[in-house]
Amino acid sequence: MGIRPSGCWTCRIRHRKCDSRTPTCKECTDRNVQCHGYGQKPEWMDGAAEEEKENLRIKKAVKENFRSLRRIQNRARQNRRDVAPRLQAVPAQEEQDWGPSGSISPHHGSNLPDSGLDSRDYASISPNNESSSGSANSTRSAYIELARQEPRRIPWIDSHDASLLMHYLDQVFSWQFPYHSYASRSGNRGWLLSLLIQQGPLYHAILSLSSLHQSVLLGREEEYCQQCIAFDRHSRALRELCAFMSCKEEQLFNDAAQMTEFLASGIMLITFEVFRGGEHDWQLHLNALTSTLSQLTTQDIFAPGHCRDDSQRDQMHNHLNFMENKDRDGLQFLITAALWFDILSCVSTGKVPALPYSQWLSIPGLDTAAVMGCQNWIMALIGDLANLKQWKDNSIKTGLLSTRDLAVKGQRIESALENGIKQLEINEKGLTDKEINVLWVSRMFALAALVLLHTIISGPLPKLPEIQSAVSRTIATLHTRPKSCPANGIVWAICVTGCMAQPTVQQSFESCMKEMLADHGRFGNCSTVLRVMRKCWELQQHGVADCKTAMVEMGICALLI
Structure with missing residues (x-):
């Protein structure tokens, strides 16, 4: 059978992924709707009234089937x-x-x-x-x-799926969250196992991740087969999540278990795109997460006694007060990961965080260091940098940019970063490997934030002394990486800093990314980060550029996690 990349005509009008089976595709069969096949374009597809009429008929059939x-x-x-x-x-x-x-x-x-x-x-x-x-x-x-x-x-899992689940728990999870602390409150992954047993959207999303990881470990023919399985699982996870939301969207804010399933599925779908290179398609999933979580974001829940709606406050309080919530471990872990994605994506999208990061990062129990290796205060300042950049861009557009105000805002963030970095440079004697790793990862992100700050204030000019100094300090920190500390979790810091490196020190960042590529092969976005840095260096030979400029020139929007 020939390849039909566009799928059947029914899936095209519904904007669904089609497996191109004959005589009818699985998507249409599962939804109990007419599959219009793969032949010539139907007469009703006129882009006008007839097409709209058929589209409404299909939607009605899908709803009735549901x-x-x-x-x-x-x-x-x-x-x-x-x-x-x-x-x-x-x-x-x-x-x-x-x-x-x-x-x-x-x-x-x-x-x-x-x-x-x-x-x-x-x-x-x-x-x-x-x-x-x-x-x-x-x-x-x-x-x-x-x-x-x-x-x-019936909680039964066949042997192949069980093998994939164990592969995820043993190998993929540690790649996905390389600095996760098992000693923290979120260290117990029992919540994850309880969700997997339900065999819902998360189950299939994790199987797709595990299959994708296995594909890079196999030969060419086996790799192709395993990737087909991964994409089939990924499509199944998307369908399951859509069905899950259709049935239970209204229950998300009344049932913490349902919220946990939704958040976990979304994060796994984002990670799937990152594991493929992270260049596209992740924004849709992240927007779904943040738009749902943003409904929990109001100052009322952090200021008891100043609530406009007590019932709304109680509802959101039950989700965010991890000391009282029976599902606190899973929610704590997932909301922390969602905040991480939301904040770090701003460099690529040019937007500000969609979630109230400064408030949420002050909640006891939300510890980014325990999940992602970087301390909360640094993530809050990176979020502040995104807001500073937007403020500067808007002021320039309106012709009201005050250099004095810009300097004051920048000085506040710089002082916070420098004071924090000094606190990180303490005697590591007596600390555990995990604690030492957190200090090192936090230093890397703090120095990258310092580079980003000077880029926002003065422009992406690698020759500026303050940028050169921060880049040099980053290189020195790279050379002190603890042996027990994986490097694949710092790609954001490497990319932001490396793009501002002068030609004489660019090799240090290129070598770092090549080392990660050697360790992880084609799995992940290390190759994407390396291409972004090289494109940025190329553009700087003829003008000014940073990592965002390089991505735009490449036609991508990479999630640097």
């Missing part, structure tokens, strides 16, 4: 409550006698489509022996009814 699924799920919950008393009353001997003759295959719930289900789909699940006693037969019927109505509730 409502049908919801009705089945509601009946399943009711039937489960009806069946439960009978299950509890099963004698041990009857359960033993029933086992081989009335067993239910554990595979039946692993690959069911997300919608378009009907009870007939499960008709094949039936006992092999109908001649048992009445009581045993009743027991079998109870189990079969339960399996027919709610197959997904």
